[in-house]
Amino acid sequence: MPETEPLSPSWSQRWSGYRPSKTMWFWSLVGISALTMVVGFAFGGWTTGGTAALMAEKAARDARSELVATVCVEKFVSADNASEQLAALKKTSSWERNRFIENGGWLKLTGMDKAVPGAAELCAKELVAIENLPEQSAEAVTTDG
Template sequence: MNTPEWLKPGIYGALMGAAFIGIVGFSWGGWMTGGGANKMANAMAHDEVIAALVPVCLDMSRTDNERVAKLAAIREAATYKRRDAVMATGWATVPGSDAPNRDLAKACIEGLKLDAS
């Protein structure tokens, strides 16, 4: 197919413009793929579920008969081992689950610090 000479600059301009718009849109325009949007939505949902479960963890800590001893053990643990200490208390185990949730334990530590002071 022979393209007229006067049409070639228009075709090149359209192709370069489309590439430029795509690059700018995905880089600075806030565009994203469906997979990226799905990943972001799952992360947001996970964070919201953990935030909703923190009161359950704090309530379990308040009603625990061994609260004082367990809080002392958590405070005595090194900073990087406090999450494991909260998991060992059972406060980070969601009702209906067999294993403690690491993210919930981390969020519960922050609530316990506020609750303990």
Template structure:
């Protein structure tokens, strides 16, 4: 089959335009692949869950009869030890859970540390 002579440059232009469009879209246009979108959504969901659970951690701290002792420990501890102290106190263990959440503990320590 013989193609018209004008078709070849038109197809090459369309291919080059599509390549440039894809490059610009992914580089500057904010386009992402499906797997990147899923990863970003998962990370954002994790952040939102932690943000929703921090008030529960703070409530457990406020209702703990030994909170004064634990706060004194937190004040005297180094930054990287504070999470473990909070986990040992049980404040980062959510109702119905058997283990503490490290992410919740880290966020809760930041909130509590801001008060002293």
């Protein structure tokens, strides 16, 4: 009895015999390109130029706020009546703390006319978190002249 060929070709036989058309190649490439862009922007961290500019602007704004808040904390802690002021700050409600810091003048930096948004809140948070104020060193500064 002669051997008969299988009724349906195996997967490897079909793959080796497949010859896609130019239209199929074109739409496959379009689909893969679209899928790559969707995955890249959604999950790969890709951004557009506009989004990158907004991110850079926000980072600069946050850095300014953090810098001014750090200076604010230093000014607050180095003041003569820091212990009393810290107690008063801790007694105020959380929504009044920003105004307390702004009215105290600790946010003002030389050459700045407007307050930096977010700095008062950061300064108040850092100050409220302080358990004990650092001790002031009362060393006299002398200059030879």
